[in-house]
Amino acid sequence: MTAWLVLAVGDERQHGGNDGYDDNPRTHYSWDSTVPNHGKIAVGDVIALWDKKELIGVSVIHAIDTAVEQKTVYFCPECRKADFKRRTRLTPACRCNKCGALFDEPGSKVKTVTTYRSRHGRTWIDGRGLLTGRQLRALCDSPDSQLSMRSARWEKLRDALLATEGADQVSTLAGRERLPIPGGHRTVQTKARIGQPQFRERLLQEQGELCAITGPAPACVLEAAHLYSYADSGEHHDFGGLLLRRDIHRLFDLGHLAIDPATGLLDAADSLDAYPDYVRLHGQKPAYELQVGHRVWLAEHWYSHRSASIPAPRAVADSEAVNSARS
Secondary structure (H helix, E strand, O other), rough: EEEEEEOOOOHHHHOOHHHHHHEEOOEEEEEEEOOOOOOOOOOOOOEEEOOOOOEEEEEOOOEEEEEEEEEEEEEOOOOOOOEEEEEEOOOOOOOEOOOEEEEOOOEEEEEEEEEEEEEEEOOOOEEOOOOOHHHHHHHOOOOOOOOEEEEHHHHHHHHHOOOOOHHHHHHHOHHHHOOOOOOOOOOOOOOOOOOHHHHHHHHHHHOEEEOOOOOOOOOOHEEEEEEHHHHHHOOOOOOOOEEEEEEHHHHHOOEEEEEEEOOEEEEEOOHHHHOOOHHOOOOOOOOOOOOOOOOHHHHHHHHHHHOOOOHHHHHHHHHHHHHHHOO
C-alpha cells in the first residue's frame, strides 16, 4: 500500500515558480500537473503532510477532484528554468538554483494545467509531535529526494507511528477494513457461454421455479448449473443441468455438496459442519425428481470431487438416522 509524504508549508510553499496552492491540511491538499508525481496519487492511498520540521497529520484519501485551469508560472530570465527561490532578506529578490543568476523580476507565462485536490478529512489524525522531519525523510522510498510529493510504504510509516504516543489513533487508521476502497470501473475481456440463456430457459420450463436441491425459490436466484465442467466441453448436454440456488450452485461446483449415485441422497462435506442450513441437507432426497440421465452426470460429479481434497462421503443408512446423528 502506498503512502505519500507531501509538503504543506502555507505561504512558503512554492513549486516551479508558481503563486502557491490552496491547502488545508486537515481536509484537502492541492497540486497540479507541473508537480512531479502529480498523476500517481490515488484514492485509497495514505497521505502524510509535513512542514519540513515535523509531521502535521496523516489520513487516507477518499476522493480526488480534478479540473483544467490556466496558471501563471515563473522562470529565471537567464536560463528559463523554474527552479529558483524568492529571498525575503536579500537583494536581488530571486536566485536561480540552476544557473545562479540573481534577479528581481522573474519571467512569466500562462499555461494550461490539470489541477488536483485530495479530500481526506474523514480519517484525519493530528500528527504534531509524533515524527520529525528527519524521521519522515528516512521513511521515503528516496530519502534524499527534494520533491514536494514523495512516495513511501504505508507499512513503514505505520510502524513508525505505532511506536509513538499516537499509537491508538494510528491503529484505527491501520485497520484495512476502515480504509476507503477505490471504486470505478474497468473494461475486461470475458468468455460468454453461447446458448446459456436458452439452456436456463429450458430448465425453467422443465423444472419450474425450483432449486433442485433445496426446493421452491424465485427464478431470479436460480442459476442453470451444469453437472459437468462446461469449461472443458463447451456443450449443453441433455439431462446435463439442474436449476440451483446461487449459493447451492457454488457449493456444488466446489464439491462441498454432491449427490451419492448409490443412494440418490445428498452429501454435505465436513467443510460445511459449521453451517447448520447446509448440514440439514445431508442425507435428504433432492427436491427435484432426478431422471436416469441426470444420475449419469451426477455420478461423474461425485467421483470427480470425492477425493483427498474433499472429505469422503458419510455412510447413509436412511434420512432419519442421519438427521438423528447430526441433531
